Amino acid sequence: xxxxxxxxxxxxxxxxxxxxxxxxxxxxxxxxxxxxxxxxxxxxxxxxxxxxxxxxxxxxxxxxxxxxxxxxxxxxxxxxxxxxxxxxxxxxxxxxxxxxxxxxxxxxxxxxxxxxxxxxxxxxxxxxxxxxxxxxxxxxxxxxxxxxxxxxxxxxxxxxxxxxxxxxxxxxxxxxxxxxxxxxxxxxxxxxxxxxxxxxxxxxxxxxxxxxxxxxxxxxxxxxxxxxxxxxxxxxxxxxxxx
Numbered sequence: 001x002x003x004x005x006x007x008x009x010x011x012x013x014x015x016x017x018x019x020x021x022x023x024x025x026x027x028x029x030x031x032x033x034x035x036x037x038x039x040x041x042x043x044x045x046x047x048x049x050x051x052x053x054x055x056x057x058x059x060x061x062x063x064x065x066x067x068x069x070x071x072x073x074x075x076x077x078x079x080x081x082x083x084x085x086x087x088x089x090x091x092x093x094x095x096x097x098x099x100x101x102x103x104x105x106x107x108x109x110x111x112x113x114x115x116x117x118x119x120x121x122x123x124x125x126x127x128x129x130x131x132x133x134x135x136x137x138x139x140x141x142x143x144x145x146x147x148x149x150x151x152x153x154x155x156x157x158x159x160x161x162x163x164x165x166x167x168x169x170x171x172x173x174x175x176x177x178x179x180x181x182x183x184x185x186x187x188x189x190x191x192x193x194x195x196x197x198x199x200x201x202x203x204x205x206x207x208x209x210x211x212x213x214x215x216x217x218x219x220x221x222x223x224x225x226x227x228x229x230x231x232x233x234x235x236x237x238x239x240x241x242x243x
Contacts, residue, residue, distance in 0.1 A: 008026045062087055101164060139190040139191075140230055143234050183203045185199070195219060197215055204243075205243025208241065
């Protein structure tokens, strides 16, 4: 009688005798019979124990290859490392975890020009001195910024890693303010939001000047006259702001 027929009949008898239990597929019965015939038991424990142990020198050599490749190419993915070394990505991940290497993600920071550090220090000095004279100075500052939606996409942090045994605070410089796209301006003063205001296309000096003359006064209408007469207008170092 064929093996598959015996397995089918066994599963049928089991389902009739135990109708309230889980009924396995007949192929599961086939696997049990094969394991009993080859290993002398219903599990593969004996077969696993009889397998020769892996060569420890070979494992150490693979680990060294993986660690060396990651050291020279810390931004590689586990898939890429496995492809270059010739092992599975699962093994690569186990090796990196064994040696306490973590996939740190980058932080996006604004690209700084050569004159920006000095300007920042000057602003901090002025703000510290002015705040001592007027502790409520921060409520008189109109904080502003623009966000640009560009046509060149945004770097996905989920797809970027830097393998290391310590956090190197990896940063990726970006240049959002030098790409063309649709800009959105918004301001905040004394806990009140002003805007948003949308720009179509590239933020140029002319468009920014038109905004300051024609649109910004409309956003300031709801502010007290004392605030409008004594406020500071904050802006960053975008080229359009300094044209």
